[in-house]
Amino acid sequence: MEPPLPPAAYRVLARAHRPTRLSSLIGQEALVRTLKNAFASGRIAHAFLLSGIRGVGKTTTARIIARGLNCTGPDGQGGPTPEPCGVCPSCVAIDEGRAVDVIEMDAASQTGKEDVRELLEGLQFLPGFARYKVYILDEVHMLSSSAWNALLKTVEEPPPHAKFVFATTEVRKVPITVLSRCQKFELRRVEPERLAEHLAEICATEGVAAGPEALAVIARVAEGSVRDALSLLDQAIATAEGPIDAALVQGMLGLADRVQLLDLFDTVIQGDPGGALERFADLYARGADPVAVAQDLLEISHWLSRLKVAPEATSSLGVGSAATERAAGMARDLGLPVLARAWQMLLRGIDEIRTAPDARAAAEMLLLRLACVADLPSPAELARLTRSTNGGGTVAVALRSMTGPTPAPRRPMSPGAAAPQQAVAEPLATPLPNAEEPVDFSAFVARLRDSGEAPLAAWLQQSAHLIRFEPGRLELRFDAGVPANVAGRIGEAAARILGRRWVVVLAASEGEATLADQAAAAKRTRMAELARDPALQEVLAAFPGAELVDIRRRAE
Numbered sequence: 001m002e003p004p005l006p007p008a009a010y011r012v013l014a015r016a017h018r019p020t021r022l023s024s025l026i027g028q029e030a031l032v033r034t035l036k037n038a039f040a041s042g043r044i045a046h047a048f049l050l051s052g053i054r055g056v057g058k059t060t061t062a063r064i065i066a067r068g069l070n071c072t073g074p075d076g077q078g079g080p081t082p083e084p085c086g087v088c089p090s091c092v093a094i095d096e097g098r099a100v101d102v103i104e105m106d107a108a109s110q111t112g113k114e115d116v117r118e119l120l121e122g123l124q125f126l127p128g129f130a131r132y133k134v135y136i137l138d139e140v141h142m143l144s145s146s147a148w149n150a151l152l153k154t155v156e157e158p159p160p161h162a163k164f165v166f167a168t169t170e171v172r173k174v175p176i177t178v179l180s181r182c183q184k185f186e187l188r189r190v191e192p193e194r195l196a197e198h199l200a201e202i203c204a205t206e207g208v209a210a211g212p213e214a215l216a217v218i219a220r221v222a223e224g225s226v227r228d229a230l231s232l233l234d235q236a237i238a239t240a241e242g243p244i245d246a247a248l249v250q251g252m253l254g255l256a257d258r259v260q261l262l263d264l265f266d267t268v269i270q271g272d273p274g275g276a277l278e279r280f281a282d283l284y285a286r287g288a289d290p291v292a293v294a295q296d297l298l299e300i301s302h303w304l305s306r307l308k309v310a311p312e313a314t315s316s317l318g319v320g321s322a323a324t325e326r327a328a329g330m331a332r333d334l335g336l337p338v339l340a341r342a343w344q345m346l347l348r349g350i351d352e353i354r355t356a357p358d359a360r361a362a363a364e365m366l367l368l369r370l371a372c373v374a375d376l377p378s379p380a381e382l383a384r385l386t387r388s389t390n391g392g393g394t395v396a397v398a399l400r401s402m403t404g405p406t407p408a409p410r411r412p413m414s415p416g417a418a419a420p421q422q423a424v425a426e427p428l429a430t431p432l433p434n435a436e437e438p439v440d441f442s443a444f445v446a447r448l449r450d451s452g453e454a455p456l457a458a459w460l461q462q463s464a465h466l467i468r469f470e471p472g473r474l475e476l477r478f479d480a481g482v483p484a485n486v487a488g489r490i491g492e493a494a495a496r497i498l499g500r501r502w503v504v505v506l507a508a509s510e511g512e513a514t515l516a517d518q519a520a521a522a523k524r525t526r527m528a529e530l531a532r533d534p535a536l537q538e539v540l541a542a543f544p545g546a547e548l549v550d551i552r553r554r555a556e
Contacts, residue, residue: 004445014230018093018203019060020067020086020095021059021086022083023083025057025064026194027194027224028057028187035065035068039068040082041547047155047165047182048163048165048166048182049166049167049171049174049183051168051169052186053223054169054225056188056225056227058167058169058189059138063094064084065134065163065165066102066134066136067094067095068083069130069131070102070130070132071088071091072131073088074087076088090130101127101132101133102130103119103122103134105138107139107142109139111142111147112147116147117526120151123162132162132163134164136163136167137164137165137166138167140166141173141174148177151178152181155182164181166178171184192216194227195218195219195222195224198229199215199219202230203244209242211243211246213245214236215233216476217246217250217255218236218249239252254292255296256296259323261325262300262327263279264279265300265301269334269338272371276370276371277367289428290352290363291354291363294346294349297342298350303331305336305339306335308331342370343374345366345370345373352366404457415470437471437498441466444474445548446493448494449461451493456489459478461514462513462515463481463514464514465511465512465514472501472502474505475505475507477539479514487504487505536548
């Protein structure tokens, strides 16, 4: 007895529902309109470049172009069309992958010059059965430089019977010489709302019961990729033993329920670290991935920020009514500075979770940090607390606290100065006088710096020890490392800028401390004075572990 025939092979949804005409593409209105007009007017380019993320329809569009170019219509008399009939011999052969005049090449595995030459050997022959020979090169950015050089001239001036369609996810890696010879189309990510509608249509065609919230979750996770969305829908159909609901999809993908995530975000923002850890532990026990939880919290901070400035945007969230109502209420109660701070901390925390040896521990530490900063004052309140007036000037105070690392203080540079290897410290005193002649060494250095002699001013600021100053004469000692001709250069620059001859004498006496050291000493003294200021002490008390690390003087 003969063995039973095997069951018919199952075709995944991404293949079974692949568009075969331009009107079936979703989310690519600009591309569809341009190609339809090109076919209608007969102005069809000889080379196309299709770019975009994975799964948005680049290869599908390339095959539609090949069908449209070679379609003869049901009666065999048709010409090029954006809506291939699908029943003529050419359309059927291309759809089944056996059209000898439509040549597809995977440039990711065939990257060399010889591969391209072998591909183009058939260009000298006319099409055997179709109207055009169509060359489709997928992942074309993987071609080597020699392969591009072998292809370049042919792409620029192909024979009349040849068309090229390139597809790539990395358009920036395609040589500009090739880009300039192609008609370029950027295929966009499909919006979640449109993608969810497409999934609902496919479910109706397949006879699958799926809730709108479940499809919205799949569309959101797919991030604009139609193929990814269909693959996830395939997986959900295989997982479900009945109708597909949001809970099943969330469990399948390791996601958490939107309302539960909003509860977690609210608990963190309210400054309840114990409650935050408890809610996260519950989500983790249900199978939620720590990275996915952090990414969802990041998305929630974005939602709430949008709702804060545009309350009518609730319809664009793509979540259920219960989560939408909850999000709208939270957006009314929270301020934008708080949400912006949460966004920044979550953005950095996601990378920490990905690289940490224990993802759960890293996620818990991130939640604890968010809860700890929840009761910190807003930036405006902090600015009011840290503002202190002294002698008609305002001092800006820099604090190092637990909210993140603070880089080591740097000496500020004058706005117009070029950047030497070591920053130039700005003295806290002695403004440049209005008189033409500088009255002291500090004013002399400032005049050089403001007149475009930044390198000389930097050497004087950092390495010069003043022994004697009088109008027209400088007596200095320089530290090691200063060029030997610096004295002559200073004298020439001073004569040109100040309009009189200046003598610069190098001596061996000890001299004064450099201007940079004097400025640093003055800053240390001022910081010691500020440390006793009641307003600053109030700020330090409000931020446990904070310390004064830098001050800078600015004009009133």
